[in-house]
Structure formats: C-alpha cells, structure tokens
Amino acid sequence: MEVKIAKDAGFCFGVKRAMKMAWNELEKSENGIFALGPLIHNKQAVSKYEERGLKTVEQVEVIPSNKSMIIRSHGVGESVYSEAKEKSINVIDTTCPFVKKIHNIVKEYNDKNYKIIVIGDMKHPEVIGINGWCNNNAIIIKTLEQMNEIIFDNSKKYCVVAQTTINLTLYNNIVDKLSKEIENIEFYNTICSATKVRQQSAKELALDVDCMIVIGGRHSSNTQKLVDICKEVVPTIAIETKLELNEEELRKYKVVGVTAGASTPDWIISEVIEFLELI
Incomplete structure (x- = not known):
C-alpha cells in the first residue's frame, strides 16, 4: 500500500499555541488548573493534560476563588471575563488570535448598533463565544436553507463574520445571498487561513x-x-x-x-x- x-x-497555529501555553502553566502549578470546557476537541490529547493536573469544567461558578482558569483556543463571551474577575480567578487566555480578532469586530460593530450575523454552527463553542460579544443577539446562519426563515430589516445596518472553520464554499454562497437581500451590510471573511x-x-x-x-x-x-x-x-x-x-x-x-x-x-x-x- x-x-x-x-x-x-x-495542529494549526492557534491550537499549538494554546496547548503550549496550557502545558507551561500546568508545569508551574502545584495544585492543578481549571479549563473552561475541553482544551481542544481531541479527547486523547486532553487526557494527557488531565493526567498532569488539568481539571475540565463547564461553568466558571464551580471554580473556587483565586484559582487559575484556562480559556481555550475557541474563545468565550465577554461575560466570562467579568465572572472570573468577580471571583478573583487568574485567567490564562489561550484564545486563538484569529478568534480574538472576530470578538473585536463583533464588539465594535455591536457598539455602533449594527446587527451581527455569524455564519457558523450555533452549537459550536467558538460561535457561542463570538455571540457573547454582542449580548448574545447575533443572527447565526449555518445553511442556505435557514435564510428562508429569516426576515431582514433594511432599515438596519448589518455586519457579517464567520466561524473560523466554516467551509469556504458555503460561506461564499451565504454571502452572495445576503448581499442581494440586505442593502447596508459589511462582510468580514474571518475563516482562518x-x-x-x-x-x-x-x-x-x-x-x-x-x-x-x-x-x-x-x-x-x-x-x-x-x-x-x-x-x-x-x-x-x-x-x-x-x-x-x-x-x-x-x-x-x-x-x-x-x-x-x-x-x-x-x-x-x-x-x-x-x-x-x-x-
């Protein structure tokens, strides 16, 4: 054969960076570190880190005050940082820089009263995190068929971003349809290179x-x-x-x-x- x-x-750049940052912190820690959600979507790799002392949890509220918490490469919404600050949790932020860029775009345009559209899967942690930078009010589109159920308001301005891992052909097809339906719209192709x-x-x-x-x-x-x-x-x-x-x-x-x-x-x-x- x-x-x-x-x-x-x-491994892409973002994941490699996150894994290295997390491992370095684990080696320095004597009491283990919490991760908000699985570090990456690979259970074999996560198991190695958990053997070293990583504790995976799903909510900030279960992490004791003054402990350390890793934010994974997928990123999280703005409220997570506020929760961590309130509990004096030390945040180790391994959010992929490409994802962080999306957060910044979404926050900027949401503050300017644009309606945010995210092309991606609403159940994916990256998209959940992105939505958390516009008060969880984004329109999330995963398929062309979904667009038939959405009524767009042409009196509003729209800003479009994409989940970094979305299929490029799908992205282009949705963008093409959006550009025909919405008059005032700005597109940011945030698919990771x-x-x-x-x-x-x-x-x-x-x-x-x-x-x-x-x-x-x-x-x-x-x-x-x-x-x-x-x-x-x-x-x-x-x-x-x-x-x-x-x-x-x-x-x-x-x-x-x-x-x-x-x-x-x-x-x-x-x-x-x-x-x-x-x-």
Missing part, C-alpha cells in the same frame, strides 16, 4: 488516492468538514486513533491518503501512518 500525507494537516489551506490540501490529495483517512476528534468542527470535503471525491474513513482502522477493509486500496484536523496531535497522526505502512 502506498500512503500519501496531506501537505497541511494536524489554516482552515482554507487544510481543506484545499485535503481535496487535492483526495483526487490522487483510492481512499482518504481523516484523523480527528468526533466533536471537532474542522475535522468533520475535512471528512465532508473528502467524501465528495473518494471513499473516506473518519477516525480518532489507529485503533479504529480495519486492516482487511484497507487492503482493497492501493493508494491511501491521510489528513488530520487542526486539533489532532502529531503523535496520533504518526501512529496511523506507521500502522498503514505495515499493511
């Missing part, structure tokens, strides 16, 4: 192989988008680790391509590649 690896795969590059790299590789293997967490948005992109081209297998691979199933393919989401550690990718090269 020939194994080909996507040119761009695995790493996301665009990974999606393009995965698509190019999929065209050159018999099967694609996409490695990443089940709850990782950018990983699932890579799966969708590859599936449009070639048979695609989505896994979290090498343990999910079926050797007999893979033997029918001569050339297999491998890519991974932005929250997939290098060691997990290496294990998968080593497994495939032995088939």
